[in-house]
Amino acid sequence: MSWTAQARNGRLLIVDDAMENIQILNHVLGEEHEVLFALNGEKALELAHQHRPDLILLDALMPGMDGYEVCAALHASSELQDIPIIFVTALTNPEDETRALEAGAVDFITKPFNVAVVRARVRTHLTLKRQSDTLRELTLTDSLTGVANRRCFNDAIDHEWRRCLRSGAPLSVVMIDIDHFKLYNDAYGHQAGDTCLKEVARAMVHCAGRSPDLVARYGGEEFIILLPQVGAEGAETVAQRLLANIAELAIPHRMSPAGNAVTVSLGVATVQPSDSSSAEALVRAADQALYQAKESGRNRYRIARDGLALAQE
Incomplete structure (x- = not known):
């Protein structure tokens, strides 16, 4: 698949301090989507501001700035707060999933990865994001001239x-x-x-x-x-x-x-x-x-x- 087609299918930002996890997710998703990656929270925020990804897959536990702090920073930004976030983590307790959702994540994927689940959930949330963007554009556009309202x-x-x-x-x-x-x-x-x-x-x-x-x-x-x-x-x-x-x-x-x-x-x-x-x-x-x-x-x-x-x- 061409880079242009990948971009049309959605730009993903994968954030994980373990390169092997990024490589696995890139192998699963890279054929269909444009993939960016960051090894820490600070770099993730920098890439999010520069490239405005359509979806972020975010590790919860990282040294320094952890996933919950990254999530809070994204939601505090008027430019980035609408980007959906899927937490990807080895944590499996219901309390961990609840904490991720309360932090603003739209979904929760556990490690080790189930390839079919990862692909399905990424596609689902990209579809929801496109629908949300379309509705938002309609509410912010003058229907006659096509310029902003x-x-x-x-x-x-x-x-x-x-x-x-x-x-x-x-x-x-x-x-x-x-x-x-x-x-x-x-x-x-x-x-x-x-x-x-x-x-x-x-x-x-x-x-x-x-x-x-x-x-x-x-x-x-x-x-x-x-x-x-x-x-x-x-x-x-x-x-x-x-x-x-x-x-x-x-x-x-x-x-x-x-x-x-x-x-x-x-x-x-x-x-x-x-x-x-x-x-x-x-x-x-x-x-x-x-x-x-x-x-x-x-x-x-x-x-x-x-x-x-x-x-x-």
Whole structure:
């Protein structure tokens, strides 16, 4: 089986201080799945953050950081807490199994390994993980445009705020509103309006193409772009690119006072996260800058600096 097919079947992280146990599990699972391994808890957490495995097989008893501590650390991380964990251990007492499940494991496999049991349980929990991921994606995606929805944006900005606060990196948002969209719907109909929203959303995704960037439908014809670790200059570049890309779409809008084609107005805000500021204030600043862009003629952007929206063409 190819590496690509193995990755599609699920990425596993095997954590055990005994190399012979890792070799046995790799022999059992490596033909069907992509397998990573760690010999201690610290390395396991490092690999989990780097590679985001779909399932972790974790030895309970290891020197230093044991499996229960690793499990607790994984569940304490907002990025890793949804990864299912199967404890793999020589312990056989019911109390040990109970402790593993109470620590957050989804299953418990005893040594020596029963090959059929290992394969079956891994497949079962990978299937459950895929189903859970699909359901989560559906709840966080705007059904019309395919971009993130407002709930997803709220979760993402909270996460990125904390991360930028720790790293000292800037955080930017761009608030976007399609100009005179009600007039567009009145003139062309709601079906055409839906198509317009989809095309504009695709143009936004193209402009914010880094993996950390997030495009979300904020409500109606309003969108927002989250730009982690992007300063004011980079956010302005995204705004400029977006105006140009929307113009290139050349979607006719004969009723628009802003021009003969669909245009957008944008508000840009950047902040260095700190304990004295908040993600909510950043979004409000972008919204105020958007309001000034609309008030000054639309089809343009405004940048919020120090609480004030300064004119930018």
